[in-house]
Amino acid sequence: MLRSADLGRPERPFRLLAGTAFAAAIGLLIVALFWAILSAARARAGGEVHLDVGYVLYITTLQAGLSTALSLAVGIALAWALNRLRFPGREVVVGLFASAIVTPGLVVAFGLIDVWGRAGWLGGLGVPIFGLGGVVGAHLVLDGAFAARILLGRLDAIPEARLKTGQSLGLNAWRRFGVIDWPAIRGSLPGLAAIIFLLAFTSFPIVLLLGGGPSVPTLEVAIYSAVRLDFDLNAAVTLALIQIGLCAVIIVASSALAPVATSVARSGQPRWQDAGAARAAQWIVLAFALFGFGAPLAAVIADGAVSVPDVLAESSFWSSMCTSLWIALGSSVLSLIVALAVAAASAAAPGRALRTLVAVPAYAYLAVPAVALSLGAFLLVRDSGLQPETTAPLVVVLANALLALPFAVATLGPPFEAIARSRGRLIRALSLGGVRQFTLIEWPLVARDAGLAFALSFCFSLGDLGVIALFGTQNFATLPLQMVRALGAYRSHEAAAIAALMLVLTIGAFVAIPKLFGRLGDAGA
Amino acid sequence: MPRYALLALAAFLTLAAPAAAEDKPTLTIYTYDAFAADYGPGPGLKAGFEKTCGCTVNFVGTDSSIGALRRVQLEGASSKADIVLGLDTSLSGEARATGLFAPHGLTPAHLTLPSAWTDPDFVPVDFGYFAFVYDTNRVHTPPTSFEALAAEPPSFKIALEDPRSDTPGLGLVLWIKAAYGDKAPAIWAALKPHIVTMARSWSDAYGLFLKGDADMALSYTTSPAYHEIAENKPNYAYATFSEGHYPQIEIAGLLKSSPHAELARQFLAWLDTQPAQAIIPTTNWMYPAADIGGALPKQFPAPPQKVLGLDEGTITENKSAWIEEALAAIR
Numbered sequence: 110m111l112r113s114a115d116l117g118r119p120e121r122p123f124r125l126l127a128g129t130a131f132a133a134a135i136g137l138l139i140v141a142l143f144w145a146i147l148s149a150a151r152a153r154a155g156g157e158v159h160l161d162v163g164y165v166l167y168i169t170t171l172q173a174g175l176s177t178a179l180s181l182a183v184g185i186a187l188a189w190a191l192n193r194l195r196f197p198g199r200e201v202v203v204g205l206f207a208s209a210i211v212t213p214g215l216v217v218a219f220g221l222i223d224v225w226g227r228a229g230w231l232g233g234l235g236v237p238i239f240g241l242g243g244v245v246g247a248h249l250v251l252d253g254a255f256a257a258r259i260l261l262g263r264l265d266a267i268p269e270a271r272l273k274t275g276q277s278l279g280l281n282a283w284r285r286f287g288v289i290d291w292p293a294i295r296g297s298l299p300g301l302a303a304i305i306f307l308l309a310f311t312s313f314p315i316v317l318l319l320g321g322g323p324s325v326p327t328l329e330v331a332i333y334s335a336v337r338l339d340f341d342l343n344a345a346v347t348l349a350l351i352q353i354g355l356c357a358v359i360i361v362a363s364s365a366l367a368p369v370a371t372s373v374a375r376s377g378q379p380r381w382q383d384a385g386a387a388r389a390a391q392w393i394v395l396a397f398a399l400f401g402f403g404a405p406l407a408a409v410i411a412d413g414a415v416s417v418p419d420v421l422a423e424s425s426f427w428s429s430m431c432t433s434l435w436i437a438l439g440s441s442v443l444s445l446i447v448a449l450a451v452a453a454a455s456a457a458a459p460g461r462a463l464r465t466l467v468a469v470p471a472y473a474y475l476a477v478p479a480v481a482l483s484l485g486a487f488l489l490v491r492d493s494g495l496q497p498e499t500t501a502p503l504v505v506v507l508a509n510a511l512l513a514l515p516f517a518v519a520t521l522g523p524p525f526e527a528i529a530r531s532r533g534r535l536i537r538a539l540s541l542g543g544v545r546q547f548t549l550i551e552w553p554l555v556a557r558d559a560g561l562a563f564a565l566s567f568c569f570s571l572g573d574l575g576v577i578a579l580f581g582t583q584n585f586a587t588l589p590l591q592m593v594r595a596l597g598a599y600r601s602h603e604a605a606a607i608a609a610l611m612l613v614l615t616i617g618a619f620v621a622i623p624k625l626f627g628r629l630g631d632a633g634a
Numbered sequence: 635m636p637r638y639a640l641l642a643l644a645a646f647l648t649l650a651a652p653a654a655a656e657d658k659p660t661l662t663i664y665t666y667d668a669f670a671a672d673y674g675p676g677p678g679l680k681a682g683f684e685k686t687c688g689c690t691v692n693f694v695g696t697d698s699s700i701g702a703l704r705r706v707q708l709e710g711a712s713s714k715a716d717i718v719l720g721l722d723t724s725l726s727g728e729a730r731a732t733g734l735f736a737p738h739g740l741t742p743a744h745l746t747l748p749s750a751w752t753d754p755d756f757v758p759v760d761f762g763y764f765a766f767v768y769d770t771n772r773v774h775t776p777p778t779s780f781e782a783l784a785a786e787p788p789s790f791k792i793a794l795e796d797p798r799s800d801t802p803g804l805g806l807v808l809w810i811k812a813a814y815g816d817k818a819p820a821i822w823a824a825l826k827p828h829i830v831t832m833a834r835s836w837s838d839a840y841g842l843f844l845k846g847d848a849d850m851a852l853s854y855t856t857s858p859a860y861h862e863i864a865e866n867k868p869n870y871a872y873a874t875f876s877e878g879h880y881p882q883i884e885i886a887g888l889l890k891s892s893p894h895a896e897l898a899r900q901f902l903a904w905l906d907t908q909p910a911q912a913i914i915p916t917t918n919w920m921y922p923a924a925d926i927g928g929a930l931p932k933q934f935p936a937p938p939q940k941v942l943g944l945d946e947g948t949i950t951e952n953k954s955a956w957i958e959e960a961l962a963a964i965r
Contacts, residue, residue, distance in 0.1 A: 149708060219841060227791075228846025239830055317796055317834040318842070322826070323961045330834075334798035337700050339954060340707065425672060488708065498694065579705045581694035583670045590667075596837035598673035599860045599919065601844055 118533045121457040128454020135470040142485030150342030176248035176309035184256025190391035192264040204620035210255035211568035220405030243319035252305040282387030300519035303363035307475035356476030413609025416602040429586040440509035441566035448517030456525035471518040474511045487579040501580040508576040513566035520562040556630020560623035568615045664702040665719040670695030678913040716898040719886035727950030735887040742906035744925040756885035758923035763879040765872035766850040776873035784824035791830040793839040793848035809880035812942040822963035859933040878940030
């Protein structure tokens with residue numbers, strides 16, 4: 110049954126077709142990956158799983174659930190504080206927060222150890238950072254700040270008119286949150302929750318580094334071990350399917366909840382500040398967040414600063430930076446295009462089921478175990494008769510685009526949905542075509558969000574290198590690979606310097622890219 | 635669709651790449667990334683062998699040595715690889731059982747390994763002994779055995795590697811098994827309060843130790859030499875354990891499917907000579923497999939008094955069970 114909100118939507122068969130085609134392509138690629146692994150597995154015996162799957166799932170779900178709930182709570186509080194407060198350097202602070210999620214998890218984990226570890230800045234406090242608490246803490250730093258950045262975007266987009274009305278009604282700070290803010294961020298929460306849950310669920314190096322031993326297990330390490338140590342591909346596929354099945358439940362549930370209409374508008378500077386206790390609470394939230402999120406990242410930069418000149422003097426650093434930048438550029442362009450198509454199609458879809466169907470595959474890559482992804486990609490490339498060494502860069506671009514896609518779709522989905530709901534009738538009345546709908550109405554409104562999505566994909570790609578494990582990589586070095594190599598060769602100072610430089614690059618991209626897109630949007634308006 | 639896109643792009647890349655016009659044969663060696671990387675022995679070995687072989691040496695670095703083996707297994711007879719380099723003696727039985735490796739027919743001379751080398755399929759590349767490394771500024775009286783380590787106060791922490799994802803982690807499982815046999819689970823259980831973490835890789839665990847979050851890290855007896863030679867820091871040492879130390883010997887093998895079997899054999903023969911082995915110590919920070927005389931930096935320690943060992947067949951048969959047993963003891 111169509112609801113009234115669906116009736117006002119302009120018919121956009123082409124958008125639906127394009128979005129569905131992308132969704133289908135993504136789905137097919139996953140099927141192809143698993144098909145490739147399964148056909149390689151068929152030649153081998155094995156398939157028994159030596160693993161207490163129930164226990165692993167219980168702990169992993171607990172860990173991921175805690176990480177998600179805490180990250181969202183902290184993200185909402187921080188977005189609320191940042192939306193109200195104005196201070197010098199605010200943009201850099203926002204960029205810093207957002208960059209946590211795209212910084213390689215291990216770098217952030219080591220930053221946490223710099224602060225809270227036994228020999229860290231606050232080591233004297235004796236905060237236990239190893240064990241379940243440490244894992245959840247690290248995920249909170251990575252994902253809480255990310256949630257805040259996305260939600261801040263929603264809050265900053267609340268129309269001025271609504272704020273003025275609220276102000277004239279004399280809403281107090283708490284009622285204001287309930288009446289104006291909550292409806293604006295509600296739509297983004299399910300998508301965010303799904304992403305954070307999946308990231309925490311599939312987290313592998315962080316869990317091993319901070320988990321304190323095998324009492325905090327993860328399905329990913331069992332899958333890794335099945336693929337690598339035992340070479341039992343049947344068992345690996347079984348475990349991977351368990352993981353995907355469980356994650357799929359989360360994804361489908363969350364996208365069935367989403368999207369709730371949120372407002373989109375380019376608001377001016379909201380000058381309506383809260384007063385009294387609320388304002389004090391906002392400063393306190395900001396102070397805690399700055400410390401909690403900022404200190405580990407600052408530690409990474411402080412740690413690496415000494416060796417930065419040495420690293421900058423090496424030509425290998427510059428060539429790997431160039432490689433990283435073009436890979437990031439390629440994958441973020443691809444990711445943005447697909448995300449725009451999926452978000453537009455999902456918003457144009459008549460009815461909830463179709464909407465879910467179009468959006469769900471975008472999240473799928475977060476559920477696929479990294480080792481299965483890299484094995485499947487290697488097999489697919491080989492089965493196609495291609496040389497792994499030559500195709501490695503292409504595979505990285507494609508994989509990074511797909512890995513960043515959930516972030517981009519979660520960022521762009523809600524605004525597109527909001528436009529369809531609030532401007533749908535207007536667009537119909539003006540009989541605008543799809544292209545003019547995009548250039549005249551949508552682009553000016555989503556440009557900033559598109560910038561955020563682009564920045565997320567760009568930085569995500571900058572920090573990631575998981576997929577080409579088997580491809581052969583000596584002529585193809587990216588910054589994270591260079592960092593891992595330095596670490597593996599005892600050169601921890603160089604690794605620290607590369608980590609610091611990557612972090613600065615990421616923060617810079619996060620400040621600059623959304624601004625650039627904002628300008629582009631203004632120019633189009 | 636993505637597959638066709640891949641094909642199209644690959645075709646483009648092939649056209650764009652300059653044609654390999656020279657007739658020199660290419661010797662393809664699969665290894666782990668760190669071996670092939672700029673910091674590793676790969677570039678030096680390549681340059682050294684190319685001087686005389688009239689060939690091009692191509693090191694292909696996968697993420698780990700076991701990854702290199704898995705790649706060859708997946709590629710089967712169609713593999714371009716001539717040699718797989720970097721597996722170790724805990725995986726040699728499994729590698730042999732794949733039936734992909736051909737006998738090398740060589741008798742490497744002047745080896746300096748802990749025991750005589752009789753392996754018909756693999757030649758040694760380099761070797762080391764697993765050991766717990768500590769900072770002499772922080773730890774003044776290191777434990778002298780696993781039992782002494784277990785008896786340390788609970789605040790004494792060690793950083794380990796997960797045996798499912800990293801070869802030193804697997805090495806520790808074998809080390810304790812070789813030293814304690816059926817009592818191994820009891821030792822693991824006694825170590826549990828000291829284990830700060832079981833990291834995914836050696837570099838994560840070692841990084842944790844360097845940051846001061848662990849008093850010792852599972853590494854090699856040769857690790858302190860790195861700090862002394864490359865960083866001029868003499869304050870790292872390894873703890874000598876009275877049970878003895880377990881060796882890790884890295885190996886290289888010639889693939890049956892190799893299109894350049896004779897060239898590959900020449901490389902393996904050259905690999906165990908002095909010019910090749912002299913590259914190893916300060917690039918891979920392991921002992922050379924063959925005698926290099928005065929070329930071995932003096933900072934490299936003398937080998938441990940007591941060296942343990944396990945039979946290859948027993949390892950291959952029981953590896954998974956031993957890992958499971960160790961993990962269960964500390965779960």
